[in-house]
Amino acid sequence: MGLNLKPLVISNPIRISDLVGKVVAVDAFNVIYQFLATIRGPTGDLLTDTHGEPTSHLSGLFYRNINLLCDGVKMVYIFDGEPHELKAKEINRRKKAKEEASEKYNLAIEEGRMDDAKKFSQGTSILTSKMIEESKYLLSLLGIPYINAISEGEATAALLSKKDLAYSCVSQDYDSILFGAKRLIRNLTISGKRKIPNKNAYIDIVPEIIEYDQVLKINNITHEQLVDIGILIGTDFNPNGFNGIGPKNALKLIQKYKKLEDIEKIKDELSNTPYKEIREIFLNPNVANIEDLNIQFKDLEKEKILKYLCDEKSFSMERVANYLRRLEKNVIKKSESLDKWF
DNA sequence: CTCGCTGA
DNA sequence: TCAGCGAGG
Structure with missing residues:
Protein backbone atom coordinates (compact mmCIF):
# COMPACT_ATOMS: atom_id res chain seq x y z
CA MET A 1 0.00 0.00 0.00
CA ASN A 219 15.64 16.96 3.20
CA ASN A 220 17.99 18.84 0.88
CA ILE A 221 17.33 16.47 -2.03
CA THR A 222 16.20 16.57 -5.67
CA HIS A 223 13.16 14.93 -7.22
CA GLU A 224 15.40 12.20 -8.64
CA GLN A 225 16.84 11.58 -5.19
CA LEU A 226 13.39 11.44 -3.63
CA VAL A 227 12.48 8.71 -6.11
CA ASP A 228 15.67 6.83 -5.22
CA ILE A 229 14.70 7.09 -1.55
CA GLY A 230 11.29 5.69 -2.45
CA ILE A 231 12.92 2.75 -4.21
CA LEU A 232 15.06 2.04 -1.14
CA ILE A 233 12.02 2.12 1.15
CA GLY A 234 9.91 0.13 -1.30
CA THR A 235 7.28 1.23 -3.85
CA ASP A 236 4.37 -0.61 -5.46
CA PHE A 237 6.89 -1.66 -8.11
CA ASN A 238 9.42 -3.16 -5.66
CA PRO A 239 7.14 -3.86 -2.70
CA ASN A 240 9.56 -4.73 0.08
CA GLY A 241 12.29 -2.25 -0.67
CA PHE A 242 15.81 -3.01 0.44
CA ASN A 243 16.72 -5.21 3.36
CA GLY A 244 16.76 -3.37 6.65
CA ILE A 245 16.40 0.08 5.10
CA GLY A 246 13.57 2.27 6.36
CA PRO A 247 12.75 5.91 5.57
CA LYS A 248 15.34 7.50 7.86
CA ASN A 249 18.10 5.22 6.69
CA ALA A 250 17.17 5.68 3.04
CA LEU A 251 17.37 9.45 3.42
CA LYS A 252 20.80 9.29 5.06
CA LEU A 253 22.15 7.01 2.35
CA ILE A 254 20.92 9.20 -0.50
CA GLN A 255 22.10 12.38 1.19
CA LYS A 256 25.54 10.84 1.53
CA TYR A 257 25.90 8.94 -1.76
CA LYS A 258 23.49 10.97 -3.96
CA LYS A 259 22.22 8.01 -5.99
CA LEU A 260 21.48 4.29 -5.77
CA GLU A 261 24.41 3.24 -7.98
CA ASP A 262 26.93 4.77 -5.57
CA ILE A 263 25.76 2.97 -2.44
CA GLU A 264 28.29 0.18 -2.07
CA LYS A 265 26.47 -1.94 0.52
CA ILE A 266 23.30 -2.40 -1.56
CA LYS A 267 25.15 -3.38 -4.73
CA ASP A 268 23.96 -6.99 -4.85
CA GLU A 269 20.37 -6.18 -4.03
CA LEU A 270 20.36 -3.34 -6.54
CA SER A 271 21.43 -5.64 -9.34
CA ASN A 272 18.26 -7.64 -8.71
CA THR A 273 16.02 -4.56 -8.77
CA PRO A 274 14.76 -2.94 -11.99
CA TYR A 275 15.53 0.45 -10.47
CA LYS A 276 16.04 2.27 -13.76
CA GLU A 277 12.61 1.25 -14.92
CA ILE A 278 11.05 2.27 -11.59
CA ARG A 279 12.71 5.66 -11.83
CA GLU A 280 11.15 6.07 -15.27
CA ILE A 281 7.70 5.23 -13.94
CA PHE A 282 7.88 8.12 -11.48
CA LEU A 283 9.95 10.65 -13.43
CA ASN A 284 8.39 10.07 -16.86
CA PRO A 285 4.95 8.74 -16.01
CA ASN A 286 2.56 7.22 -18.50
CA VAL A 287 -0.11 9.92 -18.72
CA ALA A 288 -2.30 11.49 -21.37
CA ASN A 289 -1.55 14.86 -22.95
CA ILE A 290 -2.93 17.56 -20.73
CA GLU A 291 -4.83 19.07 -23.70
CA ASP A 292 -6.69 15.79 -24.16
CA LEU A 293 -8.12 15.83 -20.65
CA ASN A 294 -11.62 17.19 -20.75
CA ILE A 295 -12.64 18.42 -17.31
CA GLN A 296 -16.09 19.93 -16.97
CA PHE A 297 -17.88 20.77 -13.75
CA LYS A 298 -21.64 20.43 -14.13
CA ASP A 299 -24.81 20.91 -12.12
CA LEU A 300 -26.12 17.93 -10.24
CA GLU A 301 -29.12 16.08 -11.55
CA LYS A 302 -31.43 15.94 -8.57
CA GLU A 303 -34.20 13.79 -10.02
CA LYS A 304 -31.80 11.23 -11.44
CA ILE A 305 -29.94 10.98 -8.13
CA LEU A 306 -33.18 10.33 -6.26
CA LYS A 307 -34.20 7.76 -8.84
CA TYR A 308 -30.84 5.99 -8.82
CA LEU A 309 -30.11 5.94 -5.10
CA CYS A 310 -33.65 5.53 -3.76
CA ASP A 311 -35.45 3.49 -6.43
CA GLU A 312 -32.54 1.34 -7.53
CA LYS A 313 -30.18 1.30 -4.55
CA SER A 314 -32.61 1.29 -1.62
CA PHE A 315 -31.44 4.56 -0.04
CA SER A 316 -33.88 6.43 2.18
CA MET A 317 -35.78 9.01 0.14
CA GLU A 318 -36.00 11.32 3.13
CA ARG A 319 -32.30 11.25 3.86
CA VAL A 320 -31.16 11.70 0.25
CA ALA A 321 -33.68 14.49 -0.40
CA ASN A 322 -32.58 16.26 2.79
CA TYR A 323 -29.00 16.16 1.71
CA LEU A 324 -29.72 17.44 -1.77
CA ARG A 325 -31.81 20.27 -0.28
CA ARG A 326 -28.95 21.22 1.99
CA LEU A 327 -26.63 21.55 -1.00
CA GLU A 328 -29.18 23.63 -2.89
CA LYS A 329 -29.59 26.02 0.04
CA ASN A 330 -25.84 26.29 0.28
CA VAL A 331 -25.46 27.15 -3.38
CA ILE A 332 -28.13 29.83 -3.07
CA LYS A 333 -26.47 31.24 0.04
CA LYS A 334 -23.10 31.32 -1.72
CA SER A 335 -24.46 33.17 -4.75
CA GLU A 336 -26.28 35.64 -2.49
CA SER A 337 -23.14 36.46 -0.57
CA LEU A 338 -21.40 36.86 -3.90
CA ASP A 339 -24.16 39.21 -5.11
CA LYS A 340 -23.45 41.55 -2.22
CA TRP A 341 -20.12 42.40 -3.78
CA PHE A 342 -21.76 43.77 -6.89
C1' DC B 1 -19.42 7.99 5.22
C1' DT B 2 -23.39 10.39 8.05
C1' DC B 3 -27.50 10.95 10.99
C1' DG B 4 -30.06 10.54 15.22
C1' DC B 5 -30.60 8.94 19.73
C1' DT B 6 -28.94 8.56 24.48
C1' DG B 7 -27.07 9.33 28.84
C1' DA B 8 -23.63 12.27 31.45
C1' DT C 1 -24.42 20.47 24.95
C1' DC C 2 -21.98 16.79 23.28
C1' DA C 3 -19.18 12.41 22.83
C1' DG C 4 -20.25 7.79 21.80
C1' DC C 5 -22.82 4.19 19.78
C1' DG C 6 -25.96 1.86 16.39
C1' DA C 7 -28.12 2.02 12.08
C1' DG C 8 -28.48 3.16 7.44
C1' DG C 9 -28.44 -0.05 2.89
Whole structure:
Protein backbone atom coordinates (compact mmCIF):
# COMPACT_ATOMS: atom_id res chain seq x y z
CA MET A 1 0.00 0.00 0.00
CA GLY A 2 1.95 2.95 -1.25
CA LEU A 3 5.21 3.83 0.38
CA ASN A 4 6.02 5.05 3.82
CA LEU A 5 7.23 8.60 3.29
CA LYS A 6 5.62 9.86 6.46
CA PRO A 7 8.82 10.32 8.46
CA LEU A 8 10.33 12.43 5.65
CA VAL A 9 7.53 14.89 5.01
CA ILE A 10 6.12 17.87 6.86
CA SER A 11 2.37 18.00 6.93
CA ASN A 12 0.44 21.07 7.97
CA PRO A 13 -3.20 21.12 9.00
CA ILE A 14 -5.50 22.67 6.42
CA ARG A 15 -9.05 23.93 6.79
CA ILE A 16 -11.60 22.99 4.20
CA SER A 17 -12.46 26.67 3.96
CA ASP A 18 -8.95 27.19 2.56
CA LEU A 19 -10.02 25.10 -0.42
CA VAL A 20 -13.06 27.14 -1.50
CA GLY A 21 -13.14 27.38 -5.27
CA LYS A 22 -10.02 25.23 -5.62
CA VAL A 23 -9.80 22.07 -7.74
CA VAL A 24 -8.49 18.90 -6.12
CA ALA A 25 -7.54 15.72 -7.99
CA VAL A 26 -8.88 12.78 -6.01
CA ASP A 27 -7.34 9.31 -6.16
CA ALA A 28 -10.64 7.51 -6.77
CA PHE A 29 -9.56 3.96 -5.92
CA ASN A 30 -7.93 5.09 -2.71
CA VAL A 31 -11.00 6.94 -1.55
CA ILE A 32 -13.50 4.26 -2.57
CA TYR A 33 -11.47 1.55 -0.83
CA GLN A 34 -11.60 3.66 2.28
CA PHE A 35 -15.37 3.84 2.07
CA LEU A 36 -15.54 0.08 1.61
CA ALA A 37 -13.33 -0.44 4.65
CA THR A 38 -15.20 1.92 6.97
CA ILE A 39 -18.85 1.89 5.91
CA ARG A 40 -19.96 -1.39 7.36
CA GLY A 41 -22.53 -2.78 9.71
CA PRO A 42 -21.86 -3.94 13.27
CA THR A 43 -20.50 -7.34 12.17
CA GLY A 44 -18.51 -6.00 9.27
CA ASP A 45 -21.05 -6.54 6.50
CA LEU A 46 -21.26 -4.01 3.67
CA LEU A 47 -24.39 -1.94 3.18
CA THR A 48 -26.45 -3.49 0.38
CA ASP A 49 -29.50 -2.76 -1.76
CA THR A 50 -32.54 -5.06 -1.74
CA HIS A 51 -30.81 -7.41 -4.18
CA GLY A 52 -27.87 -7.86 -1.83
CA GLU A 53 -25.53 -5.76 -4.00
CA PRO A 54 -23.02 -3.62 -2.05
CA THR A 55 -23.78 0.09 -1.74
CA SER A 56 -21.14 1.29 0.75
CA HIS A 57 -19.12 2.92 -2.03
CA LEU A 58 -22.17 4.90 -3.17
CA SER A 59 -23.04 5.93 0.38
CA GLY A 60 -19.57 7.28 1.04
CA LEU A 61 -19.29 9.03 -2.32
CA PHE A 62 -22.71 10.62 -2.00
CA TYR A 63 -22.47 12.00 1.54
CA ARG A 64 -18.81 13.03 1.40
CA ASN A 65 -19.00 14.72 -1.99
CA ILE A 66 -22.16 16.64 -1.14
CA ASN A 67 -20.45 17.98 1.97
CA LEU A 68 -17.36 19.01 0.02
CA LEU A 69 -19.53 20.60 -2.68
CA CYS A 70 -21.32 22.52 0.09
CA ASP A 71 -17.91 23.78 1.18
CA GLY A 72 -17.17 24.97 -2.36
CA VAL A 73 -14.44 22.42 -3.14
CA LYS A 74 -14.20 21.27 -6.76
CA MET A 75 -13.25 17.61 -7.09
CA VAL A 76 -11.94 15.77 -10.12
CA TYR A 77 -11.80 12.02 -9.59
CA ILE A 78 -8.97 10.05 -11.18
CA PHE A 79 -9.49 6.32 -11.78
CA ASP A 80 -6.61 3.90 -12.28
CA GLY A 81 -6.05 2.43 -15.73
CA GLU A 82 -3.85 -0.55 -16.62
CA PRO A 83 -1.27 -1.19 -13.92
CA HIS A 84 2.41 -1.30 -14.92
CA GLU A 85 3.65 -4.87 -15.23
CA LEU A 86 6.09 -4.32 -12.37
CA LYS A 87 3.06 -3.89 -10.12
CA ALA A 88 2.03 -7.53 -10.57
CA LYS A 89 3.84 -8.67 -7.41
CA GLU A 90 2.20 -6.00 -5.29
CA ILE A 91 -1.23 -6.75 -6.75
CA ASN A 92 -0.71 -10.40 -5.93
CA ARG A 93 0.40 -9.57 -2.41
CA ARG A 94 -2.75 -7.50 -1.84
CA LYS A 95 -4.89 -10.31 -3.21
CA LYS A 96 -3.31 -12.77 -0.79
CA ALA A 97 -3.73 -10.35 2.11
CA LYS A 98 -7.42 -10.06 1.27
CA GLU A 99 -7.83 -13.82 1.16
CA GLU A 100 -6.20 -14.11 4.55
CA ALA A 101 -8.41 -11.38 5.97
CA SER A 102 -11.46 -13.16 4.55
CA GLU A 103 -10.50 -16.42 6.23
CA LYS A 104 -10.03 -14.67 9.56
CA TYR A 105 -13.32 -12.86 9.04
CA ASN A 106 -15.23 -16.08 8.27
CA LEU A 107 -13.74 -17.84 11.27
CA ALA A 108 -14.60 -14.95 13.57
CA ILE A 109 -18.21 -14.96 12.30
CA GLU A 110 -18.42 -18.72 12.79
CA GLU A 111 -17.16 -18.44 16.34
CA GLY A 112 -19.34 -15.46 17.13
CA ARG A 113 -16.45 -13.05 17.77
CA MET A 114 -18.21 -10.08 16.22
CA ASP A 115 -15.68 -7.41 17.23
CA ASP A 116 -12.96 -9.41 15.50
CA ALA A 117 -15.24 -9.95 12.52
CA LYS A 118 -15.69 -6.23 12.11
CA LYS A 119 -11.96 -5.66 12.43
CA PHE A 120 -10.99 -8.30 9.85
CA SER A 121 -13.76 -7.30 7.43
CA GLN A 122 -11.93 -4.03 6.77
CA GLY A 123 -9.15 -5.86 4.98
CA THR A 124 -11.46 -7.88 2.73
CA SER A 125 -12.77 -5.12 0.48
CA ILE A 126 -12.79 -5.95 -3.20
CA LEU A 127 -13.54 -3.19 -5.68
CA THR A 128 -15.39 -4.81 -8.59
CA SER A 129 -15.69 -3.34 -12.06
CA LYS A 130 -19.42 -3.02 -11.41
CA MET A 131 -18.76 -0.90 -8.33
CA ILE A 132 -16.37 1.26 -10.35
CA GLU A 133 -19.00 1.84 -13.03
CA GLU A 134 -21.60 2.66 -10.36
CA SER A 135 -19.23 5.11 -8.74
CA LYS A 136 -18.57 6.85 -12.06
CA TYR A 137 -22.29 7.04 -12.74
CA LEU A 138 -23.03 8.63 -9.36
CA LEU A 139 -20.18 11.12 -9.81
CA SER A 140 -21.58 12.13 -13.20
CA LEU A 141 -25.03 12.66 -11.64
CA LEU A 142 -23.37 14.83 -8.99
CA GLY A 143 -21.77 16.92 -11.78
CA ILE A 144 -18.31 15.85 -10.66
CA PRO A 145 -15.88 15.17 -13.53
CA TYR A 146 -13.69 12.11 -13.60
CA ILE A 147 -10.71 10.98 -15.66
CA ASN A 148 -9.78 7.45 -16.66
CA ALA A 149 -6.01 7.40 -16.30
CA ILE A 150 -3.93 5.44 -18.78
CA SER A 151 -2.06 3.74 -15.95
CA GLU A 152 -1.48 4.85 -12.35
CA GLY A 153 -4.18 7.26 -11.21
CA GLU A 154 -1.75 9.09 -8.94
CA ALA A 155 0.47 9.88 -11.94
CA THR A 156 -2.39 11.64 -13.69
CA ALA A 157 -3.45 13.37 -10.47
CA ALA A 158 0.12 14.60 -10.09
CA LEU A 159 0.09 15.86 -13.67
CA LEU A 160 -3.00 17.99 -13.00
CA SER A 161 -1.26 19.51 -10.00
CA LYS A 162 2.02 20.09 -11.89
CA LYS A 163 0.13 21.87 -14.68
CA ASP A 164 -1.97 23.89 -12.23
CA LEU A 165 -5.20 22.32 -13.42
CA ALA A 166 -5.59 21.22 -9.82
CA TYR A 167 -4.39 22.86 -6.63
CA SER A 168 -3.60 19.57 -4.96
CA CYS A 169 -3.92 15.79 -5.10
CA VAL A 170 -6.07 13.98 -2.57
CA SER A 171 -5.07 10.54 -1.31
CA GLN A 172 -3.95 8.77 1.83
CA ASP A 173 -0.88 7.46 0.00
CA TYR A 174 2.28 9.44 -0.70
CA ASP A 175 2.91 8.18 -4.24
CA SER A 176 1.68 11.36 -5.95
CA ILE A 177 4.58 13.28 -4.38
CA LEU A 178 6.98 10.84 -6.02
CA PHE A 179 5.19 11.50 -9.29
CA GLY A 180 5.99 15.17 -8.74
CA ALA A 181 2.65 16.52 -7.52
CA LYS A 182 3.01 20.04 -6.10
CA ARG A 183 0.74 19.24 -3.18
CA LEU A 184 -0.95 16.31 -1.49
CA ILE A 185 -3.88 16.52 0.90
CA ARG A 186 -4.54 13.62 3.25
CA ASN A 187 -7.62 13.00 5.39
CA LEU A 188 -9.94 15.06 3.21
CA THR A 189 -12.44 12.27 2.63
CA ILE A 190 -12.31 10.74 6.08
CA SER A 191 -13.50 12.76 8.97
CA GLY A 192 -14.05 13.30 12.62
CA LYS A 193 -12.76 10.75 15.08
CA ARG A 194 -11.11 7.43 14.56
CA LYS A 195 -10.78 4.71 17.13
CA ILE A 196 -7.21 3.70 17.88
CA PRO A 197 -7.04 -0.04 17.25
CA ASN A 198 -7.21 -2.17 20.38
CA LYS A 199 -7.39 0.88 22.59
CA ASN A 200 -10.31 2.60 24.17
CA ALA A 201 -9.29 5.97 22.80
CA TYR A 202 -10.07 8.24 19.89
CA ILE A 203 -8.01 10.68 17.89
CA ASP A 204 -9.21 13.60 15.83
CA ILE A 205 -8.53 13.20 12.13
CA VAL A 206 -7.93 16.53 10.44
CA PRO A 207 -7.08 17.26 6.81
CA GLU A 208 -3.38 17.93 6.26
CA ILE A 209 -1.37 19.22 3.34
CA ILE A 210 2.10 18.21 2.17
CA GLU A 211 4.09 20.46 -0.16
CA TYR A 212 6.48 18.95 -2.68
CA ASP A 213 8.87 21.94 -2.56
CA GLN A 214 9.03 21.69 1.19
CA VAL A 215 9.75 17.96 1.14
CA LEU A 216 12.73 18.47 -1.16
CA LYS A 217 13.94 21.51 0.76
CA ILE A 218 13.89 20.14 4.30
CA ASN A 219 15.64 16.96 3.20
CA ASN A 220 17.99 18.84 0.88
CA ILE A 221 17.33 16.47 -2.03
CA THR A 222 16.20 16.57 -5.67
CA HIS A 223 13.16 14.93 -7.22
CA GLU A 224 15.40 12.20 -8.64
CA GLN A 225 16.84 11.58 -5.19
CA LEU A 226 13.39 11.44 -3.63
CA VAL A 227 12.48 8.71 -6.11
CA ASP A 228 15.67 6.83 -5.22
CA ILE A 229 14.70 7.09 -1.55
CA GLY A 230 11.29 5.69 -2.45
CA ILE A 231 12.92 2.75 -4.21
CA LEU A 232 15.06 2.04 -1.14
CA ILE A 233 12.02 2.12 1.15
CA GLY A 234 9.91 0.13 -1.30
CA THR A 235 7.28 1.23 -3.85
CA ASP A 236 4.37 -0.61 -5.46
CA PHE A 237 6.89 -1.66 -8.11
CA ASN A 238 9.42 -3.16 -5.66
CA PRO A 239 7.14 -3.86 -2.70
CA ASN A 240 9.56 -4.73 0.08
CA GLY A 241 12.29 -2.25 -0.67
CA PHE A 242 15.81 -3.01 0.44
CA ASN A 243 16.72 -5.21 3.36
CA GLY A 244 16.76 -3.37 6.65
CA ILE A 245 16.40 0.08 5.10
CA GLY A 246 13.57 2.27 6.36
CA PRO A 247 12.75 5.91 5.57
CA LYS A 248 15.34 7.50 7.86
CA ASN A 249 18.10 5.22 6.69
CA ALA A 250 17.17 5.68 3.04
CA LEU A 251 17.37 9.45 3.42
CA LYS A 252 20.80 9.29 5.06
CA LEU A 253 22.15 7.01 2.35
CA ILE A 254 20.92 9.20 -0.50
CA GLN A 255 22.10 12.38 1.19
CA LYS A 256 25.54 10.84 1.53
CA TYR A 257 25.90 8.94 -1.76
CA LYS A 258 23.49 10.97 -3.96
CA LYS A 259 22.22 8.01 -5.99
CA LEU A 260 21.48 4.29 -5.77
CA GLU A 261 24.41 3.24 -7.98
CA ASP A 262 26.93 4.77 -5.57
CA ILE A 263 25.76 2.97 -2.44
CA GLU A 264 28.29 0.18 -2.07
CA LYS A 265 26.47 -1.94 0.52
CA ILE A 266 23.30 -2.40 -1.56
CA LYS A 267 25.15 -3.38 -4.73
CA ASP A 268 23.96 -6.99 -4.85
CA GLU A 269 20.37 -6.18 -4.03
CA LEU A 270 20.36 -3.34 -6.54
CA SER A 271 21.43 -5.64 -9.34
CA ASN A 272 18.26 -7.64 -8.71
CA THR A 273 16.02 -4.56 -8.77
CA PRO A 274 14.76 -2.94 -11.99
CA TYR A 275 15.53 0.45 -10.47
CA LYS A 276 16.04 2.27 -13.76
CA GLU A 277 12.61 1.25 -14.92
CA ILE A 278 11.05 2.27 -11.59
CA ARG A 279 12.71 5.66 -11.83
CA GLU A 280 11.15 6.07 -15.27
CA ILE A 281 7.70 5.23 -13.94
CA PHE A 282 7.88 8.12 -11.48
CA LEU A 283 9.95 10.65 -13.43
CA ASN A 284 8.39 10.07 -16.86
CA PRO A 285 4.95 8.74 -16.01
CA ASN A 286 2.56 7.22 -18.50
CA VAL A 287 -0.11 9.92 -18.72
CA ALA A 288 -2.30 11.49 -21.37
CA ASN A 289 -1.55 14.86 -22.95
CA ILE A 290 -2.93 17.56 -20.73
CA GLU A 291 -4.83 19.07 -23.70
CA ASP A 292 -6.69 15.79 -24.16
CA LEU A 293 -8.12 15.83 -20.65
CA ASN A 294 -11.62 17.19 -20.75
CA ILE A 295 -12.64 18.42 -17.31
CA GLN A 296 -16.09 19.93 -16.97
CA PHE A 297 -17.88 20.77 -13.75
CA LYS A 298 -21.64 20.43 -14.13
CA ASP A 299 -24.81 20.91 -12.12
CA LEU A 300 -26.12 17.93 -10.24
CA GLU A 301 -29.12 16.08 -11.55
CA LYS A 302 -31.43 15.94 -8.57
CA GLU A 303 -34.20 13.79 -10.02
CA LYS A 304 -31.80 11.23 -11.44
CA ILE A 305 -29.94 10.98 -8.13
CA LEU A 306 -33.18 10.33 -6.26
CA LYS A 307 -34.20 7.76 -8.84
CA TYR A 308 -30.84 5.99 -8.82
CA LEU A 309 -30.11 5.94 -5.10
CA CYS A 310 -33.65 5.53 -3.76
CA ASP A 311 -35.45 3.49 -6.43
CA GLU A 312 -32.54 1.34 -7.53
CA LYS A 313 -30.18 1.30 -4.55
CA SER A 314 -32.61 1.29 -1.62
CA PHE A 315 -31.44 4.56 -0.04
CA SER A 316 -33.88 6.43 2.18
CA MET A 317 -35.78 9.01 0.14
CA GLU A 318 -36.00 11.32 3.13
CA ARG A 319 -32.30 11.25 3.86
CA VAL A 320 -31.16 11.70 0.25
CA ALA A 321 -33.68 14.49 -0.40
CA ASN A 322 -32.58 16.26 2.79
CA TYR A 323 -29.00 16.16 1.71
CA LEU A 324 -29.72 17.44 -1.77
CA ARG A 325 -31.81 20.27 -0.28
CA ARG A 326 -28.95 21.22 1.99
CA LEU A 327 -26.63 21.55 -1.00
CA GLU A 328 -29.18 23.63 -2.89
CA LYS A 329 -29.59 26.02 0.04
CA ASN A 330 -25.84 26.29 0.28
CA VAL A 331 -25.46 27.15 -3.38
CA ILE A 332 -28.13 29.83 -3.07
CA LYS A 333 -26.47 31.24 0.04
CA LYS A 334 -23.10 31.32 -1.72
CA SER A 335 -24.46 33.17 -4.75
CA GLU A 336 -26.28 35.64 -2.49
CA SER A 337 -23.14 36.46 -0.57
CA LEU A 338 -21.40 36.86 -3.90
CA ASP A 339 -24.16 39.21 -5.11
CA LYS A 340 -23.45 41.55 -2.22
CA TRP A 341 -20.12 42.40 -3.78
CA PHE A 342 -21.76 43.77 -6.89
C1' DC B 1 -19.42 7.99 5.22
C1' DT B 2 -23.39 10.39 8.05
C1' DC B 3 -27.50 10.95 10.99
C1' DG B 4 -30.06 10.54 15.22
C1' DC B 5 -30.60 8.94 19.73
C1' DT B 6 -28.94 8.56 24.48
C1' DG B 7 -27.07 9.33 28.84
C1' DA B 8 -23.63 12.27 31.45
C1' DT C 1 -24.42 20.47 24.95
C1' DC C 2 -21.98 16.79 23.28
C1' DA C 3 -19.18 12.41 22.83
C1' DG C 4 -20.25 7.79 21.80
C1' DC C 5 -22.82 4.19 19.78
C1' DG C 6 -25.96 1.86 16.39
C1' DA C 7 -28.12 2.02 12.08
C1' DG C 8 -28.48 3.16 7.44
C1' DG C 9 -28.44 -0.05 2.89
